[in-house]
Amino acid sequence: MSCKLLALVAFCLIFLNVRAADHNLRQCADTSLAKSLICEDDIRISGKFLHQITEIVDCPKYGVQSNKISCIIVTNQLGENGGEVTITDGGINYYNVEIALKSQVSKGLNYHVEVYTDP
Numbered sequence: 001m002s003c004k005l006l007a008l009v010a011f012c013l014i015f016l017n018v019r020a021a022d023h024n025l026r027q028c029a030d031t032s033l034a035k036s037l038i039c040e041d042d043i044r045i046s047g048k049f050l051h052q053i054t055e056i057v058d059c060p061k062y063g064v065q066s067n068k069i070s071c072i073i074v075t076n077q078l079g080e081n082g083g084e085v086t087i088t089d090g091g092i093n094y095y096n097v098e099i100a101l102k103s104q105v106s107k108g109l110n111y112h113v114e115v116y117t118d119p
Contacts, residue, residue: 023082025099027092028071034116038065043101047108056088057099059115065095067117072097077110085111 028034039059047053059069069092076082081104089098103109 023076025072025074025085028073033070033118036117036119037114038117039115041113043109043111045109047103047106049106052105053103053109055101055109057113059097067119068093068095069097069115070118071116073114074099075112077112081107083109
C-alpha cells in the first residue's frame with residue numbers, strides 16, 4: 001500500500017513540475033540569433049473572481065516586419081499562479097507572431113514578452 005502511495009505522490013510532483021513549466025515560453029535555440037529586439041511588452045492584468053482572462057499579444061503590433069523572428073521569450077512573473085502561453089499564429093522563422101496568454105481561474109496575468117529577429 002505504501003508503494004502505491006509513494007508512486008502517486010511522485011507522479012503528482014512530476015505533473016506539477018511539468019505544469020509549472022507551461023507558464024513560460026522560450027523558443028530560442030540559438031541566443032546568438034537574438035540580435036534585434038523588435039517587441040517588448042509587460043502584460044499586467046488583475047484577476048477577476050471565477051473568471052479566466054485571455055490576452056492576445058501581436059508582434060509587430062502594426063505594419064509589416066522585414067526580418068524573420070529568431071527568438072520568442074515569454075516569462076511568467078506570478079510563480080505558480082501563472083497561466084498558459086500559446087503561439088496561435090506565426091512564430092520562429094515567420095515575420096509575425098501572435099501569442100495568447102490565458103490566466104488560471106480567479107488569477108491575473110503578469111508576463112514579460114520579448115521577440116527578437118536576426119537582421
